[in-house]
Amino acid sequence: xxxxxxxxxxxxxxxxxxxxxxxxxxxxxxxxxxxxxxxxxxxxxxxxxxxxxxxxxxxxxxxxxxxxxxxxxxxxxxxxxxxxxxxxxxxxxxxxxxxxxxxxxxxxxxxxxxxxxxxxxxxxxxxxxxxxxxxxxxxxxxxxxxxxxxxxxxxxxxxxxxxxxxxxxxxxxxxxxxxxxxxxxxxxxxxxxxxxxxxxxxxxxxxxxxxxxxxxxxxxxxxxxxxxxxxxxxxxxxxxxxxxxxxxxxxxxxxxxxxxxxxxxxxxxxxxxxxxxxxxxxxxxxxxxxxxxxxxxxxxxxxxxxxxxxxxxxxxxxxxxxxxxxxxxxxxxxxxxxxxxxxxxxxxxxxxxxxxxxxxxxxxxxxxxxxxxxxxxxxxxxxxxxxxxxxxxx
Numbered sequence: 001x002x003x004x005x006x007x008x009x010x011x012x013x014x015x016x017x018x019x020x021x022x023x024x025x026x027x028x029x030x031x032x033x034x035x036x037x038x039x040x041x042x043x044x045x046x047x048x049x050x051x052x053x054x055x056x057x058x059x060x061x062x063x064x065x066x067x068x069x070x071x072x073x074x075x076x077x078x079x080x081x082x083x084x085x086x087x088x089x090x091x092x093x094x095x096x097x098x099x100x101x102x103x104x105x106x107x108x109x110x111x112x113x114x115x116x117x118x119x120x121x122x123x124x125x126x127x128x129x130x131x132x133x134x135x136x137x138x139x140x141x142x143x144x145x146x147x148x149x150x151x152x153x154x155x156x157x158x159x160x161x162x163x164x165x166x167x168x169x170x171x172x173x174x175x176x177x178x179x180x181x182x183x184x185x186x187x188x189x190x191x192x193x194x195x196x197x198x199x200x201x202x203x204x205x206x207x208x209x210x211x212x213x214x215x216x217x218x219x220x221x222x223x224x225x226x227x228x229x230x231x232x233x234x235x236x237x238x239x240x241x242x243x244x245x246x247x248x249x250x251x252x253x254x255x256x257x258x259x260x261x262x263x264x265x266x267x268x269x270x271x272x273x274x275x276x277x278x279x280x281x282x283x284x285x286x287x288x289x290x291x292x293x294x295x296x297x298x299x300x301x302x303x304x305x306x307x308x309x310x311x312x313x314x315x316x317x318x319x320x321x322x323x324x325x326x327x328x329x330x331x332x333x334x335x336x337x338x339x340x341x342x343x344x345x346x347x348x349x350x351x352x353x354x355x356x357x358x359x360x361x362x363x364x365x366x367x368x369x370x371x372x373x374x375x376x377x378x379x380x381x382x383x384x385x386x387x388x389x390x391x392x393x394x
Contacts, residue, residue: 011351049093055272063262064266073105100157100354137156150279177346193268197242217237219281224320242273245279248284256304283320287337307342
């Protein structure tokens with residue numbers, strides 16, 4: 001456990017490799033429980049965004065987030081709430097999603113070779129500053145992609161991490177991306193992950209009185225931010241959707257020949273959290289098809305590599321593009337995501353755990369204006385055609 005707490009924790013750091021099976025799950029359990037208690041303490045109502053933010057913490061706790069590096073970001077968000085004189089309950093989810101930047105405090109403390117006390121001080125001050133910046137920046141980045149990536153805080157975190165990394169490099173501090181994974185727990189994790197999602201589907205059916213009511217409403221939704229499935233369709237239908245998406249993503253990993261490890265399990269859990277907040281089978285499957293095509297024919301990374309699997313799972317954050325514009329454009333979005341995701345990581349050196357969130361923000365920001373323009377042109381041509389036909393029939 002101490003090894004986990006004192007690790008620089010930048011991407012990709014598998015806590016199974018650092019602390020072993022038991023310590024990794026203890027870390028996950030502690031942080032998930034504290035997140036739930038924080039929301040309960042401030043009387044935040046259970047909804048889609050809260051569900052997604054808690055599962056994001058759960059997922060990242062397998063590969064980069066620990067008790068030491070997560071507290072100061074939430075403290076920074078709390079100070080922002082005090083500064084603007086608003087309840088902290090309005091910003092708790094931003095603080096939880098902001099765990100994407102947890103490696104910043106760990107890297108400054110343990111990775112830059114400062115004396116320990118100075119490292120602790122500088123790391124936590126930087127992390128508090130990040131927490132102060134996240135809420136106002138997140139409101140602006142939403143304008144850029146217009147809600148067509150589910151990972152708005154991931155995109156915001158990428159911009160902050162990119163700026164922070166650039167400043168460090170200006171003063172000759174090099175940040176080397178990390179790849180530490182451990183695949184020896186593959187088979188136990190198969191039982192755990194498939195059992196968990198099967199149980200989630202079962203509990204969903206129980207809460208839904210063993211009916212499929214609410215599922216159609218979820219599948220008919222585009223998923224564009226902000227779409228709260230718990231509020232719209234109920235907890236039962238939402239849990240069924242979460243379980244189904246989780247089974248789909250887990251099956252994808254196994255079907256392409258991948259191995260389950262900390263980062264992959266963490267990515268799956270983080271991604272399925274958004275199955276309460278915009279992602280469902282219908283709008284995420286085309287994204288996965290595009291990712292598979294790009295991974296299969298691309299030569300940059302093996303389709304079974306951990307980095308590629310994590311990128312594939314998180315690519316479902318682009319599900320609103322598929323849901324809003326159609327499956328074909330979802331496939332294109334998936335291809336573009338894989339093209340971008342392995343290039344943007346060098347911009348932040350792995351200090352943003354939501355590297356795919358950073359990538360999906362750019363993909364949505366590029367694609368959406370183009371698709372809007374094409375859609376407008378098609379509608380204009382269709383309207384013009386109707387006018388001509390009407391005129392000729394007079």
